[in-house]
Amino acid sequence: xxxxxxxxxxxxxxxxxxxxxxxxxxxxxxxxxxxxxxxxxxxxxxxxxxxxxxxxxxxxxxxxxxxxxxxxxxxxxxxxxxxxxxxxxxxxxxxxxxxxxxxxxxxxxxxxxxxxxxxxxxxxxxxxxxxxxx
Numbered sequence: 101x102x103x104x105x106x107x108x109x110x111x112x113x114x115x116x117x118x119x120x121x122x123x124x125x126x127x128x129x130x131x132x133x134x135x136x137x138x139x140x141x142x143x144x145x146x147x148x149x150x151x152x153x154x155x156x157x158x159x160x161x162x163x164x165x166x167x168x169x170x171x172x173x174x175x176x177x178x179x180x181x182x183x184x185x186x187x188x189x190x191x192x193x194x195x196x197x198x199x200x201x202x203x204x205x206x207x208x209x210x211x212x213x214x215x216x217x218x219x220x221x222x223x224x225x226x227x228x229x230x231x232x233x234x
Contacts, residue, residue, distance in 0.1 A: 114219060114227045125214035130189045133211060136232060137183065137191070144220070144230040154195075156183055166197045181205070191220070 114120040128136065138158040145151045154164025162183050165176040181195025192208040209220040212227070219227040 114214070114229075117221045117227060120212055120214065120219060120221065120227045123214055125212040125219065128189060128211045128213060130185050130187065133185045133189060133191055136211075137185070139234060141233045142230055143233070144228050146228065147226065152179075154179060160184055162193065162195060179205070 114123065114125075137156045139156065141153065141155050141164075143151070143153045148168070150166055150168040152164065152166050154162045156162055160182050161180070163178075163180045165178055167176050177198045179195050179197035181193060183194075184192050186192060186208065189210065190208040191211050193205060195205045196202045197205055207222060209222040209228075211230075212219045212221060218230050218232055220230055221227050
């Protein structure tokens with residue numbers, strides 16, 4: 101298993117979790133995440149340049165694809181797994197991505213909202229801007 105470390109997209113204006121909080125970002129609660137996530141699509145790009153796009157099904161499953169032009173030569177890598185929200189409001193993913201050499205991707209992050217923007221925060225890594233679409 102490889103633990104997925106979130107890294108910020110270059111477009112993110114927030115350089116740290118502390119900066120995000122200082123800008124008055126609001127951490128979403130479990131109830132807010134339960135309202136936001138089912139039926140939504142998440143899209144984001146990691147600091148390593150991998151784009152992820154996946155659907156949150158109401159039953160807690162997810163499916164989508166990842167694409168890194170450097171490592172997959174622009175080909176989409178399918179992904180499947182599960183998502184959940186912990187009692188303390190952490191958003192967690194347990195999934196497998198790729199075709200020929202599938203990679204386990206497991207992580208939990210807080211989700212913050214700043215204005216109309218959402219961010220994943222994971223330990224001390226820069227916040228990752230994420231678009232949620234219904």
